[in-house]
Amino acid sequence: MDQEQTIExxxxxxxxxxxxxxxxxxxxxxxxxxxIIRSLDQVLSLILFPVMFMLLNRYVLGGAIDTxxxxxxxxxFAGILVxxxxxxxxxxxxxxxxxxxxxxxxxxxxxxxxxxxxxxGHITADLFRNIISGAIIIIVGFLVGFRPNATASEWxxxxxxxxxxxxxxxxxxxxxxxxxKSLEAAQWIGFVLIFPLTFISSAFVPTDTMPAALEAFxxxxxxxxxxxxxxxxxxxxxxGDSAWLAVVWSIAIIAVCMPxxxxxxxxxxxx
Amino acid sequence: MKQSSQNKxxxxxxxxxxxxxxxxxxxxINFSVERGTILALLGPNGAGKTTTIRILSTLLPYxxxxxxIEGHSVEKEPDAVRSxxxxxxxxxxxxxxxxxxxxxxxMGRLYRLSIPDxxxxxxxxxxxVDLVEASKRPVRTYSGGMKRRLDLAMSxxxxxxxxxxxxxxxxxxxxxxxxxxxxxxxxxxSGTTILLTTxxxxxxxxxxxxxxxxxxxxxIAEGTADSLKGEIGSDRLEIVLGRSANFEKAxxxxxxxSLQADPERRVLSVASKGGVKKLKEVLxxxxxxxxDVESVSLHxxxxxxVFLTLTGHAATKEEDEATADKKGKGKK
Numbered sequence: 001m002d003q004e005q006t007i008e009x010x011x012x013x014x015x016x017x018x019x020x021x022x023x024x025x026x027x028x029x030x031x032x033x034x035x036i037i038r039s040l041d042q043v044l045s046l047i048l049f050p051v052m053f054m055l056l057n058r059y060v061l062g063g064a065i066d067t068x069x070x071x072x073x074x075x076x077f078a079g080i081l082v083x084x085x086x087x088x089x090x091x092x093x094x095x096x097x098x099x100x101x102x103x104x105x106x107x108x109x110x111x112x113x114x115x116x117x118x119x120x121g122h123i124t125a126d127l128f129r130n131i132i133s134g135a136i137i138i139i140v141g142f143l144v145g146f147r148p149n150a151t152a153s154e155w156x157x158x159x160x161x162x163x164x165x166x167x168x169x170x171x172x173x174x175x176x177x178x179x180x181k182s183l184e185a186a187q188w189i190g191f192v193l194i195f196p197l198t199f200i201s202s203a204f205v206p207t208d209t210m211p212a213a214l215e216a217f218x219x220x221x222x223x224x225x226x227x228x229x230x231x232x233x234x235x236x237x238x239x240g241d242s243a244w245l246a247v248v249w250s251i252a253i254i255a256v257c258m259p260x261x262x263x264x265x266x267x268x269x270x271x
Numbered sequence: 272m273k274q275s276s277q278n279k280x281x282x283x284x285x286x287x288x289x290x291x292x293x294x295x296x297x298x299x300i301n302f303s304v305e306r307g308t309i310l311a312l313l314g315p316n317g318a319g320k321t322t323t324i325r326i327l328s329t330l331l332p333y334x335x336x337x338x339x340i341e342g343h344s345v346e347k348e349p350d351a352v353r354s355x356x357x358x359x360x361x362x363x364x365x366x367x368x369x370x371x372x373x374x375x376x377x378m379g380r381l382y383r384l385s386i387p388d389x390x391x392x393x394x395x396x397x398x399x400v401d402l403v404e405a406s407k408r409p410v411r412t413y414s415g416g417m418k419r420r421l422d423l424a425m426s427x428x429x430x431x432x433x434x435x436x437x438x439x440x441x442x443x444x445x446x447x448x449x450x451x452x453x454x455x456x457x458x459x460x461s462g463t464t465i466l467l468t469t470x471x472x473x474x475x476x477x478x479x480x481x482x483x484x485x486x487x488x489x490x491i492a493e494g495t496a497d498s499l500k501g502e503i504g505s506d507r508l509e510i511v512l513g514r515s516a517n518f519e520k521a522x523x524x525x526x527x528x529s530l531q532a533d534p535e536r537r538v539l540s541v542a543s544k545g546g547v548k549k550l551k552e553v554l555x556x557x558x559x560x561x562x563d564v565e566s567v568s569l570h571x572x573x574x575x576x577v578f579l580t581l582t583g584h585a586a587t588k589e590e591d592e593a594t595a596d597k598k599g600k601g602k603k
Contacts, residue, residue: 104364111353
């Protein structure tokens with residue numbers, strides 16, 4: 001303020017819509033990833049949750065669960081991986097709810113930017129978060145006795161499905177984040193949905209030990225297909241129809257939730 | 272500022288109406304802002320100031336009337352409008368986890384500046400708002416005043432021809448307020464059109480070329496600070512009644528619309544526009560009714576006097592409207 005400045009005139013760049021959609025999404029992705037790195041609780045949850053789930057299930061429950069001719073460490077790995085991915089992707093709900101509460105969404109909406117870039121930023125950050133969580137799970141898995149017999153191409157399919165599944169849960173989480181009225185609700189809604197879904201699946205126990213109604217649900221829900229597909233690629237359990245059903249479920253969830261979330265975000269005009 | 276049209280109006284608002292459900296918030300708002308000038312929307316809480324700003328910055332749809340910004344219709348060409356405005360809302364809309372510098376760079380890119388332009392403007396603005404030293408620190412470590420300055424800098428990054436400031440100094444300490452006022456004046460000098468809302472007459476007086484007073488969703492007065500003060504009358508006549516006097520009866524006697532009554536202090540006051548004649552008239556009325564007067568004095572108008580005269584109620588004491596306003600905000 002002390003010296004009089006001759007303000008240079010700046011002109012907006014003229015580029016295509018796609019360039020700006022890409023650029024805006026990248027700017028928002030950098031923002032969301034910075035949030036993960038600079039927020040202590042997000043970093044801790046990124047590291048602690050997978051380690052905790054893995055150790056508790058492996059050593060507390062593992063001894064009592066009969067998984068046939070597969071060791072429990074080998075059986076458990078895919079379940080813990082998918083549960084961790086689901087919880088990681090659920091951060092979109094929380095982070096979006098935080099954004100909506102603060103003035104910054106108003107600011108973004110008053111800019112000439114692509115409006116869905118904010119959603120894309122959160123979701124890409126979830127992919128980043130899950131890649132790191134997934135790597136931690138693999139390391140901890142090996143430490144507690146996970147011994148996969150997967151080939152390189154089977155590993156690639158596991159990673160590909162993990163990313164696709166993350167995208168599906170993230171877009172679903174975006175809708176939840178736009179629906180919840182408070183941060184508290186954003187925190188618990190993920191737990192209320194993801195905990196039962198992972199427990200009533202093939203994540204931790206073989207589904208044929210469950211009561212008939214639960215078994216029927218467990219065997220036909222998307223998480224079980226994702227888990228069974230990964231487990232089959234990693235340790236050679238029977239595949240059945242799981243691989244293509246997991247892909248179809250994930251793509252269907254994305255196809256429904258992505259346009260819905262974008263429309264909800266555009267239309268959501270705070271009072 | 273490239274402006275080909277002969278039109279000198281930056282902002283033109285005609286017959287603007289907006290309701291939330293059955294609650295009519297804006298009934299008929301009309302005003303315009305000439306290019307390169309500062310206009311203050313002055314009004315109590317709940318008068319419709321923030322709603323007006325939100326409509327002008329494309330955040331809210333409206334029900335009736337016409338709004339154009341730099342010749343672009345807010346309804347039909349929102350993107351053109353968004354490129355020519357900068358918005359600083361009531362609550363600092365900054366990203367707490369990013370540093371000041373990162374916040375500015377992010378805004379620069381979102382405003383479609385090239386990467387080198389965004390970096391150059393960021394450097395300039397950090398100097399301009401005196402945040403160079405704090406520029407590498409996350410914003411959550413900033414004080415309230417620093418956040419507001421960063422907030423303003425963020426809306427200036429693309430050097431938009433129009434800036435909206437919604438109660439820019441609410442909640443700031445006096446020193447930060449003066450610093451922000453300086454920045455706003457500087458900005459106007461460089462040719463930026465500024466629309467600001469405020470509850471403080473003093474702020475409007477300090478900054479604005481023209482003032483539009485709104486209350487209950489309508490424009491109730493408009494003019495320069497001086498012309499508005501002239502309408503109100505420069506001095507007020509204050510009458511303290513004696514212990515034995517009937518306060519309610521005295522209050523009923525004086526029919527002037529600028530009458531302000533404070534039963535606890537037993538004080539009645541009116542705008543003394545009529546000078547000595549007015550003084551004599553009021554005292555005569557009280558004398559005739561045999562009402563005991565303890566003392567009489569003249570004093571300069573306060574901010575509340577201005578509001579009282581124009582709106583019939585105090586500027587900052589409208590509890591009902593203030594809480595209604597807060598409830599509305601809670602909902603978003």
